[in-house]
Amino acid sequence: MTRPVRVLSAGRGQGVALVLLEPVSFWGGVDPATGRLIDRSHPQHGESVAGRVLVMAVGRGSSSSSAVLAESIRLGTAPAAIVLAHPDPILTVGAIVAEFLYGRRCPVVVGAIEGIETGLRIVVEADAPDAARLRVGPASVDASDATHTS
Amino acid sequence: MTNSGKWAHYGPGNLGVQVAFGDLEDCVASAAEGRVVRVRP
Numbered sequence: 044m045t046r047p048v049r050v051l052s053a054g055r056g057q058g059v060a061l062v063l064l065e066p067v068s069f070w071g072g073v074d075p076a077t078g079r080l081i082d083r084s085h086p087q088h089g090e091s092v093a094g095r096v097l098v099m100a101v102g103r104g105s106s107s108s109s110a111v112l113a114e115s116i117r118l119g120t121a122p123a124a125i126v127l128a129h130p131d132p133i134l135t136v137g138a139i140v141a142e143f144l145y146g147r148r149c150p151v152v153v154g155a156i157e158g159i160e161t162g163l164r165i166v167v168e169a170d171a172p173d174a175a176r177l178r179v180g181p182a183s184v185d186a187s188d189a190t191h192t193s
Numbered sequence: 194m195t196n197s198g199k200w201a202h203y204g205p206g207n208l209g210v211q212v213a214f215g216d217l218e219d220c221v222a223s224a225a226e227g228r229v230v231r232v233r234p
Contacts, residue, residue: 071203
């Protein structure tokens, strides 16, 4: 299944989908040292976003989430890609700044997220704005089989 | 103790502490006493 996406921050990434049941703030909600969700009130508290394709309907602030995402990209604990249903300037800025500072990409795209479930393999191809897409594949046998391509 | 709803939410995950939420007077009184104080019951 292939879907067109809008590119907020360009790049390619693939991995196993982690579909968030509630949006999360990277500031205060994600530990950049480990990539784990540390927001105690989040239903997926303790899960790791590292190397996953993070699927989230909307952003949740805080404005310092840009810095936390950039730091997690630097440390290699960031998602392989971020797929949103609605644009989020905070996460976009974090990904763009990390590309400039560290030469590492975490593509951020906007597209339809209906039908994407945690565990499915997602490939985000967002190099060119006019040909950007994501591919949804079958569930991965090994959930840790996730890679950064940057 | 904090009068910030945001810190009351994120404090447990960020600091590993239990949070008491109060108004500014509660916060100042608690800081002075060194324990959680509620100015008004």
